[in-house]
Amino acid sequence: MKIDAHQHFWLYNEKEFAWINDDMSELKRDFSPEDLKVLLKSIHFDGSIVVQARQSLDETRWLLELAQKYDFIKGVVGWVDLCSPDVTKQLKQFANNPFLKGVRHVIHDEADDQFMLSEEFQRGISVLNDFNLTYDLLLFPKHIPYALQLIEKFPEQLFVLDHIGKPDIKNKEISFWKENLTKLAEYRNVYVKVSGMVTEADWKNWRKEDFKAYLDIVFNAFGPERVMIGSDWPVCTVSESYESVMGIVLDYVKQFASGYESQILGENCSRFYSIK
Incomplete structure (x- = not known):
């Protein structure tokens, strides 16, 4: 089963x-499962993981409702307030829903770069395993x-690192990101999504060659067993079409044996998010 490990839906409001x-005016509209369904079919993918785009419990409920309606949605990465003393109570209301696979917080928008080291946040992380939930890390290299x-x-x-940690591909900055990404990969409980790269590049002037050095570093660090493909649709469309964005990784993984290729294109995602 081929799975896009990272995409979003929203009903737009300012x-x-x-x-x-x-600069992203093309994103100022609704993006629905019906829109993505056509795109997945165009590249012969079977499903996707939908990830929160708003930090509210209503967002989590809405995405879970969509997953009940559309069989191509294989899982939901939602949001709960991990810093709340009521985080366990919040999680319990979703505990019986098989589509909730993980949670995410938009850490890179927090004013404090060390936000994730707060006692409250760590207390929230500590209860995720009780609910068999993963955690998506949305970071900049400095985090x-x-x-x-x-x-x-x-x-x-x-844990899974979203968007390979958002290195500054446009300005070809590598060394600091590489050093810390390599350390991150030493932890066997950490995976990575090769997603969201085009929005860190020169949006309208990138070439596939721009990503090769970054992809080489990611695959050398994590190995094909802990890497999963994702689009970051519809955000990626500020740069290029869905097919072109996914094509960056689809072309890159052709160098691997078929067994590794199938892991990257879906099996790793299925294992990480417990998709049956």
């Missing part, structure tokens, strides 16, 4: 999606050293 600025400290404390918790 207040809740203030991060969509005028990875703090992520290393977090992961060190939770060896039994499954």
Whole structure:
């Protein structure tokens, strides 16, 4: 089964999606499962993981409702307030829903770069395993050293790094990101999504060659057994079409044996998110 490990849906409104600025005006509309269904079919993919785009419990409920309606949605990465003393109570309301696979917090928008090291946040992370939930790390390279400290404390918790840690591909910055990504990969409970790369590149002028050095580093660090393909649709469309964005990784993985290729294109995602 081939799975797009990272995409979003939303019903656009200016207040809740203030991060969509005028440079991203094409994102100022609704994006629905019907839209993605056609795109998945165009590249012969079987399903996707939908990831939260708003930090609210209503977002989690809405995405779970969509998963009940569309069989290609294989799982939901939702949001709960991990810093809340009521985090266990929040999780219990979703505990019986088989589509909730993990949670995410938009850490890279927090004012404090060390947000994930707070006592409250770590208390929230500590209860995820009780619900068999994974955690998606949404970071900039500057946050990875703090992520290393977090992961060190939770060896039994499954983590996945979104968008390869968002290195500055446009300006070809590699060394700091590479150093810390390589350290992150030493933890066997950490996976990585090769997704969201085009939005860190020169949106309208990138070439596939721009990503090769970054992909080489990711695959050398994690191996094909802990890498999963994702689109970051519809955000990726500020740069290129869905097919072109997915094509970057689809072309790259052709160098691997068929067994590894199938892992990257779906099997690793299925294992990580417990998709049957």
